[in-house]
């Protein structure tokens with residue numbers, strides 16, 4: 001069988017699951033946007049202005065030049081796209097509404113995830129989530145929809161090859177960009193995350209700030225074969241959530257960015273609308289679990305655009321164990 005292109009896949013999958021044509025054309029445009037961003041990133045040091053842009057986003061984080069370029073590429077596409085009513089982005093404090101369009105969707109994105117990796121020539125990505133436009137005038141609150149409302153979600157990974165990974169709520173599909181033809185081809189149909197795992201990803205330098213359930217879980221992983229888990233674990237940290245989630249989809253494991261003593265006041269580190277919800281939904285669609293430790297990430301009711309949330313993603317059996325530690329009351333305490 002000939003490998004389908006993304007366009008052919010969208011037509012077939014769309015017919016099979018009755019997906020509205022407008023959302024399919026929008027997804028095709030998002031994939032084209034990611035191709036443009038991949039090109040900009042691939043120019044690397046040749047571009048001459050790789051580093052900090054000298055500005056901060058509304059969350060007080062240094063913006064890289066490529067954060068801003070990637071945001072502009074997304075925003076320009078969305079403005080011209082007939083089906084996007086408004087956008088929200090990591091790199092923009094407020095929502096941007098495109099008036100005069102009779103469009104059905106809101107688009108939320110992290111234009112460049114893991115951008116501290118850019119100077120290193122390591123993996124980075126773009127993350128997006130598509131929400132239905134509620135009736136009435138669009139305001140920031142229009143975007144405050146739980147992850148369960150998402151219509152489509154996905155990411156592009158700019159790694160050793162460029163990939164586009166997508167869910168429309170019927171499984172997870174991965175496409176690889178062919179640099180010769182400029183087409184995305186379906187190379188990873190029906191991606192799945194195995195329920196058991198022996199690999200975890202967490203920023204270990206935050207260990208002293210973690211809460212007891214995560215301390216216990218990671219201590220037990222590190223104790224390995226001679227500890228209560230009775231098996232050895234491996235550890236990875238790419239410092240780009242999008243690449244960590246891709247690893248989960250390729251070879252399993254868990255990815256944790258939990259609440260810690262420093263982030264408890266702001267709810268966590270990673271952002272709900274454009275990081276945790278889209279990637280959490282992909283993980284769930286692949287048979288994995290996406291939890292805050294207490295509840296499904298996708299059920300969290302957003303109350304602000306750049307809201308943060310504790311994130312625990314990946315292998316179901318591992319995460320069920322970690323969730324059980326969150327409800328465990330130490331009788332000796």
Ligand SMILES: O=P(O)(O)OC[C@H]1O[C@](O)(COP(=O)(O)O)[C@@H](O)[C@@H]1O
Pocket residue numbers: 061090110112113114115116203239240241242257
């Ligand atoms: O290594 P650190 O500093 O703990 O943080 C890494 C995390 O920060 C992020 O890079 C935040 O995303 P942005 O680069 O989009 O701000 C995540 O992708 C990643 O998981």
Ligand SMILES: [Mg+2]
Pocket residue numbers: 110112113114241275
């Ligand atoms: Mg990010």
Ligand SMILES: [Mg+2]
Pocket residue numbers: 067090110111112113114115
């Ligand atoms: Mg970003």
